[in-house]
Amino acid sequence: MITKDAGTIAPAAPAPAAEEPRPTLQKTRRAWDEVPRWQIYLPLSVYLLFTLVPFYWILLFALRPAGSTSLVPWPMTFDHFDKVWTERSFGTYFQNSVLIALATLVLTTVVALAGGYALARFDFRIKRGFMLALLCSQFVPGALLLVPLFQIFAKLQMINSLGSVIIAETVFQLPLSMILISGFIRNVPYSLEEAAWVDGCDRFKAFRIVVLPLLRPGLIAVGSFAFVHAWNHFLFALMFLSDQGKQTIPVGLNTLMSSDSVDLGALAAGGIIAAVPVVIVFAFIQKWLITGFSAGAVKG
Template sequence: MSAAPLGMTGELARRWERSRLYLWVPLGLFMLFTLVPFYWMIVFAFRPDGSTHPYPWPVTLANFKLVWNVLGFGVFFKNSVLVGVGTLVGVNVISALSGYALARFSFRGRGFLVVGLLCTQFVPGVMLLIPLFIIFRHLGLIDNLVALVIADTVFQLPLTTLLMSGFIRSVPVELEEAAMVDGCSRLKAFRAVTLPLLRPAFVAIGSFAFVGSWNNFLFALIFMNSQDHFTLPVGLDYTIGEFSVNFGALAAGGVLAAVPVVLVFAVVQRYLVQGLTVGAIKG
């Protein structure tokens, strides 16, 4: 990346090299492209109705009061948290169980299972909307948040299972064996030795699961009927349709939907690059 543009020679090329403009200019453009849209939403959310200033001043919380109390975002927010936490727990527990089996045992059908899990990535939720709707209707779970927890969990599990089994493999099996020699059962050895070492795995996978469920739109749109069971994305879609004039309210709803995932993202973003790197090196 550090080559001087064609035709630049001598002093000019050295100055170009030293200024590192070839780095800062594109980076600045990427930053603008990423951050201006966020900034613009924040401006809309915090400035008073009717203001056209390109900055949120004077600051008002009127938009937030409106969406939280009147438009039902308080309820949507609560529903999103419930479904997100349910999915987080379900995904972590089930992928720890099955990830351990994949990492520590050799058994018949193991390869078939791994291939099967990868194949599910080509069968995404949109394509299964119709049969899933029918299944949940049979189970009496339409307009019930449990349906969302199940659906969100299922579609996260294949990858989180494989990811968790990778994390478990990276904990030396000798540690567990040593504990078992000392008289631990396999379960106790896992709980006392491996589990504490898997904390980063639970944080990373839990965050993925939470963000995935927090952002899921179509399942909530189709499986939930009453406004009491809407999640934030459905609430936003509803606001886009109903109140297309009230941009302040729309932006405030958007900020409410953005804050939790951005916070979670701030926690996991260092795992994102590092986690992937570890996996890549091992191959």
């Protein structure tokens, strides 16, 4: 049977060399056989059920008429979306959230790229101390700094302006982003840059032409991290933006949840609105995420 397989898969192999490939073929066959299909599909299906039922549940509540107990969203209605978008001002929240998330994405990526490049390519006196500070800042809980941060933003007269939240989100996103990006840059051989200098590029141009394109998966991972975080985060917006017209989607969701009689349909529709952008981002970046991280993120 083995000989037959070897024969069909590699018919062109000359007879004397056939002894070599045979064991490898046998091994790949064994490795393939070793995990029976049901051992993959059974646990995966169970886990998928756990993942998808909650998603289905929120869709169901968002799409079926109020008061219905049907398990299929039929007759379908978009009343809840209308209501939440206009009456509950999710339209405004959506705009604010998009602004905050995009600004955080850009700011984090640019600042972390500059810092990450310095950490990857230079030796300078405070480098070790700076790296240590980056690592230590991972232990600093943003939630516990709410009060001093509030005081700072009050002094800067930034309470009730989206800028406060953008800065706060960026600051707490920076350390990890910088560590990750410096890891990605270290994976790009320095000699490539040096070659570009020899060809007459200055450092910035060499970086832009040679290094930046190679950083794409990593930057997509880091940028989308920043976006999703800023989109999702709740406490800073809750604390720093008291003006209703300045609030964000998570704060709006919390308001819906904490009212005395929760309007479940509106809550579900609001949830869908909150989920759509991140789900789209996620679907787009998913494959970059794995490559981005395996490109030496953990090695750092």
